[in-house]
Amino acid sequence: xxxxxxxxxxxxxxxxxxxxxxxxxxxxxxxxxxxxxxxxxxxxxxxxxxxxxxxxxxxxxxxxxxxxxxxxxxxxxxxxxxxxxxxxxxxxxxxxxxxxxxxxxxxxxxxxxxxxxxxxxxxxxxxxxxxxxxxxxxxxxxxxxxxxxxxxxxxxxxxxxxxxxxxxxxxxxxxxxxxxxxxxxxxxxxxxxxxxxxxxxxxxxxxxxxxxxxxxxxxxxxxxxxxxxxxxxxxxxxxxxxxxxxxxxxxxxxxxxxxxxxxxxxxxxxxxxxxxxxxxxxxxxxxxxxxxxxxxxxxxxxxxxxxxxxxxxxxxxxxxxxxxxxxxxxxxxxxxxxxxxxxxxxxxxxxxxxxxxxxxxxxxxxxxxxxxxxxxxxxxxxxxxxxxxxxxxxxxxxxxxxxxxxxxxxxxxxxxxxxxxxxxxxxxxxxxxxxxxxxxxxxxxxxxxxxxxx
Numbered sequence: 001x002x003x004x005x006x007x008x009x010x011x012x013x014x015x016x017x018x019x020x021x022x023x024x025x026x027x028x029x030x031x032x033x034x035x036x037x038x039x040x041x042x043x044x045x046x047x048x049x050x051x052x053x054x055x056x057x058x059x060x061x062x063x064x065x066x067x068x069x070x071x072x073x074x075x076x077x078x079x080x081x082x083x084x085x086x087x088x089x090x091x092x093x094x095x096x097x098x099x100x101x102x103x104x105x106x107x108x109x110x111x112x113x114x115x116x117x118x119x120x121x122x123x124x125x126x127x128x129x130x131x132x133x134x135x136x137x138x139x140x141x142x143x144x145x146x147x148x149x150x151x152x153x154x155x156x157x158x159x160x161x162x163x164x165x166x167x168x169x170x171x172x173x174x175x176x177x178x179x180x181x182x183x184x185x186x187x188x189x190x191x192x193x194x195x196x197x198x199x200x201x202x203x204x205x206x207x208x209x210x211x212x213x214x215x216x217x218x219x220x221x222x223x224x225x226x227x228x229x230x231x232x233x234x235x236x237x238x239x240x241x242x243x244x245x246x247x248x249x250x251x252x253x254x255x256x257x258x259x260x261x262x263x264x265x266x267x268x269x270x271x272x273x274x275x276x277x278x279x280x281x282x283x284x285x286x287x288x289x290x291x292x293x294x295x296x297x298x299x300x301x302x303x304x305x306x307x308x309x310x311x312x313x314x315x316x317x318x319x320x321x322x323x324x325x326x327x328x329x330x331x332x333x334x335x336x337x338x339x340x341x342x343x344x345x346x347x348x349x350x351x352x353x354x355x356x357x358x359x360x361x362x363x364x365x366x367x368x369x370x371x372x373x374x375x376x377x378x379x380x381x382x383x384x385x386x387x388x389x390x391x392x393x394x395x396x397x398x399x400x401x402x403x404x405x406x407x408x409x410x411x412x413x414x415x416x417x418x419x420x421x422x423x424x425x426x427x428x429x430x431x432x433x434x435x436x437x438x439x440x441x442x443x444x445x446x447x448x449x450x451x452x453x454x
Contacts, residue, residue, distance in 0.1 A: 036200070058391070061391070063208065205233060210294060355416070361398040362399055371387075
C-alpha cells in the first residue's frame with residue numbers, strides 16, 4: 001500500500017501558496033471572535049488587529065528566513081530541531097501539534113453549528129461527520145486537489161466580502177457614519193485591553209506558518225515560500241483590519257449586541273438585512289471548509305516529518321502512498337482525531353491553539369538568531385539587523401502576547417507540554433539517548449540552497 005521512502009512533487013507556485021495560506025486563515029475569521037474581542041477592547045477591535053499584525057509580520061519574516069535555510073516539511077519543528085537540537089525540536093513540534101490538530105476541530109465545530117442552525121432538522125453531528133469525511137478524502141487524493149478546492153472556496157469568501165463592503169457603504173451613505181478613527185486607538189482605548197484582544201486575535205493569523213509545511217511541494221521553495229508567507233500575513237492582516245473597521249462603522253455600539261458570540265449577525269442584519277445574514281452563513285461555512293482542508297493537510301505533513309525521522313512511528317506517519325504521493329496514514333489519523341469535534345468545546349480547542357501557536361512562533365524567531373548569527377557567524381550591521389534585531393523584536397512581541405493569554409490556556413497548554421516531556425523521556429530512555437534526527441537527502445534541495453543558508 002505504501003513505501004517508507006519517497007518525495008513530494010514540487011507543483012506549487014507563489015499564487016497557489018498564497019491561496020493555501022489565505023484558505024487556512026479563512027478571510028472571514030474576523031467575524032468568529034468579532035463580538036468577543038470588540039467587547040473585550042471596548043469597541044476597539046481594529047486597533048487590536050493593528051497590534052497583532054505588527055507582531056505577526058516580524059514572525060512571518062523569521063519563518064521566511066528559516067525556509068531559506070531549511071526548505072523541508074516540518075515548519076517550526078524542523079527549524080527548532082536544526083537550531084537547538086533534537087530535544088528542543090521535538091518539544092516545539094509537540095507544541096505545534098496543538099495548533100494544527102485542533103484548528104480542524106474548530107472548523108468542523110463551526111460548520112456543524114451554522115448548518116444545524118440553518119437546517120435544524122439535521123443534527124450538528126451529521127454535518128461534522130460529513131465534513132470530516134469529505135476533507136479527509138480530498139487530502140488523501142493530493143495537495144493539488146486541495147489547491148483547486150481552495151481556489152473555489154476562497155473565491156466564495158471574496159465575493160461575500162465585496163457584497164458586504166458594498167452594502168455597508170450603501171448603509172453608511174444613508175445613515176451616516178461615526179468618527180472614522182475612534183475604533184483604533186481613540187477615546188476609551190486601554191492598552192491592557194487591546195493587548196488581551198490582540199492575544200486572542202493571533203488565532204486569525206494561523207495560516208502564514210502553515211505555508212512553510214509545503215516547502216517540499218513548492219517550486220523554488222527558497223524564493224516562493226518566504227514571499228508567500230510575508231504576503232499572506234500582510235494581506236490577511238490588512239483585510240482583517242478593514243473588515244473590523246467597516247463593521248464598527250455599521251454597528252458602533254457593542255453594548256447593543258444581541259449576543260457577543262454571534263455579534264457578526266447583528267452587523268450583517270444592520271448592513272444588508274436577512275439576505276446578507278444568509279449569504280454570510282453560506283460564505284463562512286465555505287471558508288471553514290477551506291480552512292479544514294488546509295489545516296488537515298498541514299498537520300499531516302508535520303506528522304510525516306516527525307515520522308520520517310523516527311520521533312513518531314515511521315510505519316504509520318513516515319510513509320507516502322505510491323499512487324497519490326501523500327502521507328495517507330497520517331491524513332487518516334488526523335481525520336480520526338478530528339472526531340473529537342463531536343464532543344470537545346470550542347473554548348477548549350481555541351485555548352490549546354493559542355498556546356501551541358505562540359510557543360512555535362517564539363522558537364522560530366529565536367532559531368533565526370541561532371542559525372545565522374551563532375552557527376553561521378554572520379557579522380556586520382545589516383546582518384545584525386536582519387538576523388538579530390528583527391527576529392528578537394518578533395520574539396518579544398510573541399512573548400508579550402503569550403503573557404496575555406488566559407489562565408485556562410496555560411493550564412491546558414502546560415499539561416500538553418508535560419505529556420510531551422514524558423513521551424520524550426520514554427523515547428530517549430530518560431534523556432540518556434539522543435532523539436532521532438531528521439535525515440533528509442540534500443540532493444532534493446535546489447542548488448542554491450546551501451549558498452542561501454550560509
